[in-house]
Amino acid sequence: MENNYHVPVMLDACVEGLNIKPNGVYVDVTFGGGGHSREILKHLGADGVLIAFDQDPDAQRNRIADPRFRFVDQNFAYLKNNLRLLGFKKVDGILADLGVSSHQFNEAERGFSTRFESILDMRMDQQGKLTASGVLNTYSEDQLHKLFGIYGEVKNAKSLAKAVVTGRVERPIETLSDFKRVAAAHIPKGKEHKYMAQVFQALRIEVNAEIDVLESFLVQSAEVLNEGGRLVVMSYHSLEDRPVKNFLSKGKFRGEVEKDFFGNEIKPFRVLTRKAIVADEEELERNSRSRSAKLRIGEKI
Template sequence: MMSDYHVPVMLKECIEGLDIKPDGVYVDVTFGGGGHSREILKHLNEKGRLLAFDQDVDAQQNIPNDDRLTFIDQNFRFLKNNCRLYGAIPVDGVLADLGVSSHQFDQPERGFSIRFDAELDMRMDQSGSLTARQVVNEYSEEDLHKIFGIYGEIQNAKSLAKAVVTARLNAPIETVAELKEAIRKNIPKGKENKYLAQVFQALRIEVNQELEALQEFLAQAVDVLKPGGRLVVMSYHSLEDRLVKNFIAKGKFRGEVEKDFFGNEIKPLESVVRKAITASAEEVAQNNRARSAKLRVAVKL
């Protein structure tokens, strides 16, 4: 069940960030193992409501039997439409725990992990059409260069892309092991795990359109929140965190914050914490995933 499915990171801090009103309406857009959702439900009375999103079929095994919970099996980029559909606008708080659940990493056949040999899949939504295998075998060298450089933040992205394209001329690269073998000469000595993790991150972000989905979600979160409502977002790599940080600070992802005629900043959110909250040393010792987590909390103005 949930305990081995996914241990929720910074649970206490997330719940504090949401500042839950017992009769409020909340949305957990990354249900996963249901750890955060269960905790939110504990703070709600019989009038409170929780909407939970997850596009991964496996997550549905964790849904608690609770009338206050509405489960929506979709990507959080469809937040606003679904909140409207279920008569849940405006809401008091939105929580997002980004990235891949431990459960997804631990299922060899999903192809998320560098630890197991499996087909290159990496779809979070198993009905999605694009797989990592297609990206590796069908994308141009130029596009692979971009993906590895931007999404993986890989130093030698150009030569890495060339190695992949050269290797696939002989035979398609179908599995994790074949991909590792194809790029073996590009991996810096002594940094194998970190490098491969960056390669896999880049492919996963592309397959799942994670950064586009995140931007759409953040923009919609502002629309569904009531004034004074809370947005709580936990990210696990700098690309996500930068988008969240910029959006909270400026109400947009790039450029400077807009100002009105009198020079006042026009932005929908105000940060509640001075800088991102990180996990305690004790939590990191118990749950390695917490190491890279950054939690940001904002209130709608």
């Protein structure tokens, strides 16, 4: 099923980055269609373990029937606690592919896609309370301005926010066509697809608290990895790549790296990718989603 669910990006580079020991314990925190997980299992021996996380009910249908495989139907923000519940205090490698799966974009009713008419939902966790339409209908003009500007890097974020707040008075913004109705005058001609993708990115990040979740996950990964264990993270836009890059190189998200009394840097990882790894020409041809992917690898000190 994983083939049409989601084509894994930079599969070989991800698995190579984990530097898998046959008897090790590995975690795929973004299971999705299971493409990366299946490849990791090929490198594990009989006593190796792979733990996969995914809060999306659709992903649970892709579970792998293998005695070495454990599935956790939770967000990776709860990494440490769930590993403990399974009896693992430490692991040897963690993989995170931060992209929304192609499957989610292709399921119209999930409301992630700019191509299908649907309710603006965008919850990764279907139990979550906040939806994209909830954001559009309840956030203040100032909140929406910041949201579109920071998370979507939308050029005319201020005027778009004003249009949303004005437009929702007449009728709530529930669907894709509702949004296009209020935003029409602000969508640049010839760049409709890119503009909508940026707006939808902003809404999706807000609905799922993606940046907070990512930062929490990175801190926990440093706590649960064994010495010499690898953290492999693939991100798809600068908002994700920046915290990953900063945490791997400095052990923190903002400011400079801290030093001890003797001037030694205090940080949990040694960076193995000075420059992010990107997809090669062949993969770019084969899988358009790999265009924006950046892969970074750190080794626990």
